[in-house]
Amino acid sequence: MRKIFIKELTNLNSNKRNIYLIINDLGFNVIEPFKNKFPKRCFNAGVSEQSMMGMSAGIASEKCHTFVYSIANFSTFRCAEQIRNDVDYHKLPVTIVSVGSGVGYGNLGYSHHALQDYALMRSFPNMLILSPGNNEELVNLLKFIIKNPQPSYLRLDKDEILDNKKKKNLKIEPGKPIKILNNSKKKAIIVTGKMQEIAFNLIKKKYKGYSIFSLPIWGMKTKKKFFYSIKKFSNIVTLEDHFYDGGFGSWVSEVLSSYQSKINIRSESISPDCMYDVGSKNYLLKKYGPK
Numbered sequence: 001m002r003k004i005f006i007k008e009l010t011n012l013n014s015n016k017r018n019i020y021l022i023i024n025d026l027g028f029n030v031i032e033p034f035k036n037k038f039p040k041r042c043f044n045a046g047v048s049e050q051s052m053m054g055m056s057a058g059i060a061s062e063k064c065h066t067f068v069y070s071i072a073n074f075s076t077f078r079c080a081e082q083i084r085n086d087v088d089y090h091k092l093p094v095t096i097v098s099v100g101s102g103v104g105y106g107n108l109g110y111s112h113h114a115l116q117d118y119a120l121m122r123s124f125p126n127m128l129i130l131s132p133g134n135n136e137e138l139v140n141l142l143k144f145i146i147k148n149p150q151p152s153y154l155r156l157d158k159d160e161i162l163d164n165k166k167k168k169n170l171k172i173e174p175g176k177p178i179k180i181l182n183n184s185k186k187k188a189i190i191v192t193g194k195m196q197e198i199a200f201n202l203i204k205k206k207y208k209g210y211s212i213f214s215l216p217i218w219g220m221k222t223k224k225k226f227f228y229s230i231k232k233f234s235n236i237v238t239l240e241d242h243f244y245d246g247g248f249g250s251w252v253s254e255v256l257s258s259y260q261s262k263i264n265i266r267s268e269s270i271s272p273d274c275m276y277d278v279g280s281k282n283y284l285l286k287k288y289g290p291k
Helices: 002-013 032-037 049-060 077-088 117-121 135-147 196-205 220-230 248-258 272-276 281-288
Strands: 019-023 042-044 065-071 094-099 128-130 152-156 178-181 187-191 211-214 217-219 235-239 264-268
Touching: 002 019, 002 032, 002 135, 002 152, 019 049, 049 065, 049 077, 049 094, 077 094, 077 117, 117 152, 128 135, 135 152, 178 196, 187 196, 196 211, 196 235, 217 220, 220 248, 235 248, 248 264, 272 281
Parallel strands: 019 042, 019 065, 065 094, 094 152, 128 152, 187 211, 187 235, 235 264
Antiparallel strands: 128 217, 178 211
16 A cells, blocks of 8 residues: 555645655655655654654644654654644644554564554544555545645555556545445444455355445544444444554444444454464464454
8 A cells, every 4th residue: 555655645746835745764665756756845754753743743834734654653652742732733734644554564563563553543633544445545535635634644554455446536524434335224344444355254254244334534523424324224343453442443332322322333353462473464363353
């Protein structure tokens, strides 16, 4: 997803003059298309995440839209104070781009596992979570956030998705699920992020007859729209590459609880036991992920 992100950001920036990309000494062999075309709008802040975020907020305060690009835990937990006080509080158009969602960097161990980032980022009142499940969603999410600049967290899978199909213009709305597979009007798997393939596997095994929906935009302010979009269902299963606590599944449970809904909910997520293991993404998902 990284190269698709840079390609689309470069294309979209061609018609604007206020988009900046800031990295922290990584992303080489990925960011070059943007850097080479817009050298004065691409900065390397070095291994200094707090400074990187403060710099991004400063540029954004001058009517610019900054994209901060780093590995998931580095662009979130290491600079949480700056995100809270500089970006979210002032409602600045900063898009925090995290690479390596879930266990994308599984071989590097727990320090690189992105299994608690939703919990942090969704706690900020003005922050939108952008979690694409495929290239098509990613392209349309970028168009949306550039058209509607605001504090946002774009969570990307490390792997590239081989998809040569022409990207359709999806109707992307915060809090509104996108239909992927229509099997049932009452039972649905709702997935966020790159877990759609696993969702298709689950309906063959555990959830036969369920529909599949993707929710690529969500956050604290989208709960009402989300509830009225899913209140017709009797059974919901949430699916994510994150711990349940503080994650997408618990967010959906909060929504149902706040509206005193009688919808039955079950959540499929990654087990916390994963934190003590090291291995490839496929190995960790197979051992600790939804089954």
